[in-house]
Amino acid sequence: MHHPTTEIDLSQGFPPVKHETTEIDLSGGWPQHLKVPPRRAGAAPARGRVLGVDVGTVRVGLALSDPTGTLASPLETLRRAKDGSDLDRLVTLVAEHEVTEVVVGEPRHLSGASGASAVDAGNYAQELADRIADVPVHMVDERLSTVTAASHLREGGIDSRRQRPVIDQAAAVVILQQYLDSRRAPS
Template sequence: MRRGRRLAVDVGDVRIGVASSDPDGLLASPLETVPGRDLPAAHRRLAALVEEYAPLEVLVGLPRSLNGGEGPAAAKVRAFAERLARGIVPVPVRLVDERMSTVTAAREMRDSGVSSKKGRSRVDQAAAVVILRSALETERTSGQPPGQCVEVVV
């Protein structure tokens, strides 16, 4: 397992959830919800978080269908990740499978007693935590970085 903090991002049309790991990759914690409607502002805020936290990499959840295919939402996230990668070089951006992350996050929040009304503003952060936990576990078990690296084309 590589040592270093990771940031995970759950990209939505309205909100973008952000989570962070500790430098040893043992814990994933919610960090912030970034408004997602103004993409240039969202990218600036994410770049500022990258500068502040100095992560080893940024993991962006890639929405796939249950059979593994990609639809319009995945295309949006790929474009978002490519733009993010151009803005935060030299920190690598990796796309990781996020199937069921929001459903899992909502269930975990509900099970811990957070009402759906109060949880709406935090479910994106919780989904980013789910994405990050999954990516950390993948790296721990495989010994390889999770997902696929976003190539920056100049």
């Protein structure tokens, strides 16, 4: 492929730079002459922080990944609020931590069936997605995340009376870490 070049005389300094944009009308679809490179199969997921959310009826546990999307850590626990202030806080955290995607746990029965908790989590995820339209929100199967989290806390020497304040964050860590690990696993 031949790319024409233009010689520029820089003896008098740099020429003025033009900042011009061209508006493209996409109402009739994507123009044929503009090619979009196809997404490579098996391409690495986008880099950036991922927020894990464990939705409960009373509390919402949050976990945040490191910037490389490798390791999940507890972030905080929010109280569910009828006025939506918990969702307001979530939106603030998404912006503050420059979150590139959100993962909400979908509680399912061991059989795989969805119940009232799954519907509630789905509604919560949708409300969040409506508030952060530029950040994708995914639902992921979270069967046994709370059980796994409680087991890890017990192994770490935290007794059941002291688990309540951190169990939601720990469950969010389990949900998020499983998601992060599944993204890296070879297909």
